[in-house]
Amino acid sequence: MDSTQVDPETFWDERYGESDAIWSGHVNVALADVVVERELEVGTALDLGCGEGADALWLAQHGWRTTGLDISVVAVQRAQAAAKAQGFSAAQARFEAADLMSWNSDQKFDLITASFLQSPVQFDRTQALHVAQDLVAPGGRLLVISHASFPPWAKDHHEDADHEAKHETTTPESELELLQLDERRWSVEIAELRSREITAPDGKLASLDDTVILARRTGWD
Numbered sequence: 001m002d003s004t005q006v007d008p009e010t011f012w013d014e015r016y017g018e019s020d021a022i023w024s025g026h027v028n029v030a031l032a033d034v035v036v037e038r039e040l041e042v043g044t045a046l047d048l049g050c051g052e053g054a055d056a057l058w059l060a061q062h063g064w065r066t067t068g069l070d071i072s073v074v075a076v077q078r079a080q081a082a083a084k085a086q087g088f089s090a091a092q093a094r095f096e097a098a099d100l101m102s103w104n105s106d107q108k109f110d111l112i113t114a115s116f117l118q119s120p121v122q123f124d125r126t127q128a129l130h131v132a133q134d135l136v137a138p139g140g141r142l143l144v145i146s147h148a149s150f151p152p153w154a155k156d157h158h159e160d161a162d163h164e165a166k167h168e169t170t171t172p173e174s175e176l177e178l179l180q181l182d183e184r185r186w187s188v189e190i191a192e193l194r195s196r197e198i199t200a201p202d203g204k205l206a207s208l209d210d211t212v213i214l215a216r217r218t219g220w221d
């Protein structure tokens, strides 16, 4: 079937329904590294496409008042259960099922994160990340982490056999091109590839590249 005809909510609910947890439950390394090394001041955070909530919960553990959004009700329920199990109140960690294609907010956030907000089915990533830019508070930051490469064995992560659809890989240049950050309003603090170690199914260590963009909102109309 043509991937553009697959309902994204159904696709992602089914994907999450394949097992009790499809992600590791650990924060994405690049997100934790950037927040710590840049000593980002704690405030409000929004995680787009939060999945099972690991990034948002890590932020909450570090004092951020976090909101996580995802189109998959299955993923959001897992994130909510994890937040409850970790003792967070709704003010500390809140998760909501929402389609970023039709979502917006009156609230501004000190940090908006989008980790691997990439989908093999219908999803306008450019639109989602442009809406997000308007929701960053003055002085706040946008952190976008994306797949610059995929491990060869992770076929199901980047290619869905039924839909013959693929995630696109990114580069720092392609991400800056997509974001079109207005230099009168934004200062790009990081635009680079970062490598991380992963374990292959055969137990061997392998290296994978992520594209990392951190931009600060410096101007406001």
Ligand SMILES: C[S@@+](CC[C@H](N)C(=O)[O-])C[C@H]1O[C@@H](n2cnc3c(N)ncnc32)[C@H](O)[C@@H]1O
Pocket (backbone or CB within 6 Å): 008, 012, 023, 028, 048, 049, 050, 051, 052, 069, 070, 071, 072, 075, 098, 099, 100, 101, 114, 115, 116, 117, 118, 119, 123
């Ligand atoms: C590759 S996963 C990344 C999940 C998580 N950020 C992580 O790093 O583990 C992409 C996520 O985007 C979500 N997503 C896809 N399309 C979406 C949409 N239109 N609105 C909101 N979330 C969406 C999916 O449900 C999925 O959880």
